[in-house]
Each structure stands twice: as structure tokens, then as C-alpha cells.
Amino acid sequence: xADVTQTPRNRITKTGKRIxxxxxxxxxxxxxxxxxxxxxxxLRLIYYSFDVKDINKGEISxxxxxxxxxxxxxxxxxESAIPNQTALYFCATSDLNLRQGxxxxxxxxGTRLTVx
Amino acid sequence: xxxxxLHLPTLSVQEGDNSIINCAYxxxxxxxxxxxxxxxGKGPQFIIDIRxxxxxxxxQRVTVLLNKTVKHLSLQIAATQPxxxxxxxxxxxxxxxxxALIFGKGTTLSVSS
Numbered sequence: 001x002a003d004v005t006q007t008p009r010n011r012i013t014k015t016g017k018r019i020x021x022x023x024x025x026x027x028x029x030x031x032x033x034x035x036x037x038x039x040x041x042x043l044r045l046i047y048y049s050f051d052v053k054d055i056n057k058g059e060i061s062x063x064x065x066x067x068x069x070x071x072x073x074x075x076x077x078x079e080s081a082i083p084n085q086t087a088l089y090f091c092a093t094s095d096l097n098l099r100q101g102x103x104x105x106x107x108x109x110g111t112r113l114t115v116x
Numbered sequence: 117x118x119x120x121x122l123h124l125p126t127l128s129v130q131e132g133d134n135s136i137i138n139c140a141y142x143x144x145x146x147x148x149x150x151x152x153x154x155x156x157g158k159g160p161q162f163i164i165d166i167r168x169x170x171x172x173x174x175x176q177r178v179t180v181l182l183n184k185t186v187k188h189l190s191l192q193i194a195a196t197q198p199x200x201x202x203x204x205x206x207x208x209x210x211x212x213x214x215x216a217l218i219f220g221k222g223t224t225l226s227v228s229s
Contacts, residue, residue: 004159033216042205042221043160058216090159101167103209104150105217107159 003027004108006091012114019078021111023091032074033092033105034058034066036085043090049074081115088112128226135193137223139206142187146208150217151180151191154203163191163204193225201227 004025013019023032034046035058045058047066055066063085065077078085089112092105129135141149147168152160164175166182166189173180179192189206203224207217 035219040221043219045216045218048216092159101148102165103148103217104162104165105207106162107152109159110157 004091004093004106006089006108006111008111009109010112012116013081014116015080015082017081017115019081019113021076021078021089021091021113023074023076023108025072025091025093025106025108027093027095027106028071029093029095029106030071031094031096031103031105032068033094034064034074034076035090035092036060036087037090037110038087046076046089078113078115081113083115086113086115124223125221126224126226128228129196131196131198131227131229133196135191135196135200135225135227137191137193137204137225139189139191139220140187141189141206141208143208143210144184144187146210148209149180149182149189150207150209151178151189152205152207152219153200154205154222156202160205196225196227198227198229201225 007022030051033048035043044060046064048056049068067075088110090110091108094103094105096103150165151163153163154160164180166173166180177194181190203222205222207219
């Protein structure tokens with residue numbers, strides 16, 4: 001979805017390096033998420049943010065940190081990259097609709113990260 | 117443990133056939149479910165959703181069925197086309213105002229001509 005962009009799209013780095021993945025959205029959604037995807041394991045939630053002042057750990061937050069710089073921007077950092085963080089990373093946004101009871105997430109194109 | 121899963125990791129069908137992709141969930145408190153399609157090299161794309169107060173919802177060529185008694189969700193694709201080839205994920209939300217989605221592992225649908 002072009003409304004959710006991720007940079008970079010591909011990154012190769014070395015063990016121990018600090019890496020930042022960035023996500024921007026033009027949907028005007030309050031909620032943003034970071035997932036990683038590994039073969040056979042589906043999508044696993046790393047961190048999520050329901051508004052600019054809200055940060056929550058997901059299922060696999062160890063080794064990661066996030067920053068919600070603005071409503072439209074949510075970045076993911078790997079403080080000291082390790083090889084088992086090699087994966088496909090997705091950012092998503094959603095807008096809770098209480099009247100309909102829905103909270104559909106819209107995903108970016110993904111960042112392929114390789115840690116050597 | 118994983119809350120949401122799919123019965124089969126792969127499904128192969130012929131073009132024109134109807135496809136049924138299944139998903140079992142374990143948390144009876146879940147009240148919102150979504151099906152996503154992920155094509156190679158792309159992010160997951162929303163297909164259709166359903167609230168727990170519904171049993172069935174139809175979209176364009178797709179139907180989602182929810183059986184709360186046995187905690188089962190299915191996605192039916194009518195007249196499957198080669199462009200439907202992708203990985204399909206179901207996801208659940210425990211409550212509409214709280215936690216984020218929990219995804220299953222996915223089913224790879226292959227459509228042959």
C-alpha cells in the first residue's frame with residue numbers, strides 16, 4: 001500500500017551494528033505497528049503504538065527499540081544487530097472504528113534485513 | 117503458544133475451482149477477525165474482515181465464515197484465478213480497543229491453469 005512507506009527496502013549489515021528502519025504513513029492513522037516475518041512463523045509483533053505518546057511491547061521486543069516521532073512516523077531500531085534478526089520487517093497502521101468495531105491494519109511493502 | 121493457526125500450510129487448486137482456506141483460533145474472547153493476502157515480495161493486503169456478532173460476510177469473490185462454537189474461520193474464494201496465488205493469513209483481535217492483531221502462520225495457495 002503506497003500510503004505506508006518503509007525505508008530502506010533492503011539492508012545488509014554486520015553483527016553489532018545499530019540499524020534503524022523507518023516507516024511513514026499518509027493515512028492519518030493513530031495506530032502503528034512493527035512486525036517481523038520469518039519463513040514458517042508468520043508475522044510476529046515487535047512493538048506497537050496507539051498514539052504519539054503510547055509505546056507498547058509486542059511478542060518479541062527484546063533487542064529492539066522504537067520511536068514514535070510523530071503521528072505519521074514510527075521507527076524501529078536494532079541496538080546491536082545479530083544474525084538471528086535477519087528477517088523481513090513490516091510496518092502497519094490502523095484506525096480504530098468503535099462504531100463498526102473494526103481495526104483493520106494496512107501494511108507497508110517491507111524491509112528485508114540481513115545481518116552477517 | 118500461538119492463538120491463531122491454519123489447518124494446512126499449502127493448498128493447490130485448478131483455475132476456476134473454488135478454494136477454501138481454514139483457520140482455527142483458540143481464544144473465545146476474540147471478537148474481530150481479518151483475512152490477509154500476501155503476494156511474493158509484498159506486504160500483507162487486507163481482503164475481508166468479520167466481527168464476532170456475524171456468521172458470514174461476503175465480498176467480491178470472497179466469503180468469510182465464522183463458527184464460534186468450534187472457533188473456526190474460513191475464507192472461500194470463488195472461481196479461483198492464477199492471480200489469487202499467494203499466502204493467506206488469518207488474524208484475530210482479542211478486543212476492539214485493546215491489543216494488536218495475532219496472526220496465524222499462513223496457507224500458501226497455488227493456482228494452476
